Amino acid sequence: MEKSLFGGLYSYRPSPNRLPEEDFFTEALAGVLHRERDLAQDVFELLTELRVEPGVIQTQVRYPRSDAKNEWNRIDLMMTGYDNDGMSHIAFVECKIGAKEGYEQLPRYLKSLRNLSGYRSKTLCYITRDADPKTLETGASDIKFRKFRWSEIFSHLQSPQRTYRKIPLIDELLAFMEELGMSHEVHMSELIAGVSLARAQSRIMSLLDAAWAGFSKGGRFSGGRKSSYSWQAIGIFSPKEPNTGIQIDYGMWFDTSSPGKMHLEFDDPEVPIAYVAIGEWSGKASELYRSNKDYFEALKKHQSGWLLIPDGPQTIARRTLAVGAPGAKAVTVQLERFYQESFQQIEHAPFLSG
Secondary structure: OOOOHHHHHHOOOOOOOOOHHHHHHHHHHHHHHHHOHHHHHHHHHHHHOOOOEEEEEEEEEEEEOOOOOOOEEEEEEEEEEEOOOOOEEEEEEEEOOOOOOOOOHHHHHHHHHHOOOOEEEEEEEEEEOOOOOOOOOOOOOOEEEEEEEHHHHHHHHHOOOOHHHHOHHHHHHHHHHHHOOOOOOOOHHHHHHHHHHHHHHHHHHHHHHHHHHOOHHHHOOOOOOEEEEOOOEEEEEOOOOOOOOOEEEEEEEOOOOOHHHHOOOOOOOOOOEEEEEEEOOOOOHHHHHHHOHHHHHHHHHHOOOEEEOOOOOOEEEEEEEEOOOOOHHHHHHHHHHHHHHHHHHHOOOHHHOO
16 A cells, blocks of 8 residues: 555654755655646656656665665655656656765766666756756766756746646645745845855954964975855865875864764754864775774874764764854854864874874
């Protein structure tokens, strides 16, 4: 017997290192698509540019990875359809609300899609709430990559020409999308926050520059640093340590509703997080952890707040601080102390010696 919409939501369990609202919304969307076939047909056409009869709709579908044994690609939403000739078409849909693309996530999904047979066309769709430009060469004439914003999906479903717009269940789905910030509405408070962010970025960068100047390991990290700014974070990557390729990543994380990014879950998603991380970004992070395991274990044991990520593709260790002191001066002192302590705690790491 087909599971009911509420049965599907009841059986939902958050996945580790993922935003719970992403998986929950995907389950809700799939449940509505199951029950409203006209809606499923329209959504499939929007995603693939093909008007076909709706077929299978499934969430959290697993396909074996071609680059790693006993590991799987987990597709958020898989949809199929059938044309007038009886030929099948398939779409993989990656649903993002706040999180960014995982490590090589889309190329891995593309490989899984390529390995499928029996479909006249295959489409990989990447849907995000926030701006995240992507291009991806599929290397095959029967495979397409398409990028959307959730606001486009929202506007499409709200179109006056859509008769299902009056269906209560779909109205509830649209209302849920608005609550999750997936519509095109812009609020004045958000515009004011954007102005404030620019001012805050300048002040935070000055503080980070001062903290780094007191460290930089006697010239071991000579050369320019790489900075990145967004509404989610201010991040700085040090130059690579010449012998090991190790880099120090440090800054502020504002969008703490994305635990997968930080490898942590936070009690209050409204509290900004300061962080300092040790990593290697060319695929040797696990190897470097193993060769310096005693050091990293000691760092975790004897120093405050270090989290080890031994199997991570990039980050090896990270220290974080939830910033909660009231008042500008108190916050500044708190941040200065955190960055200085963190740099001091890793100053004598064996992979930084020489």
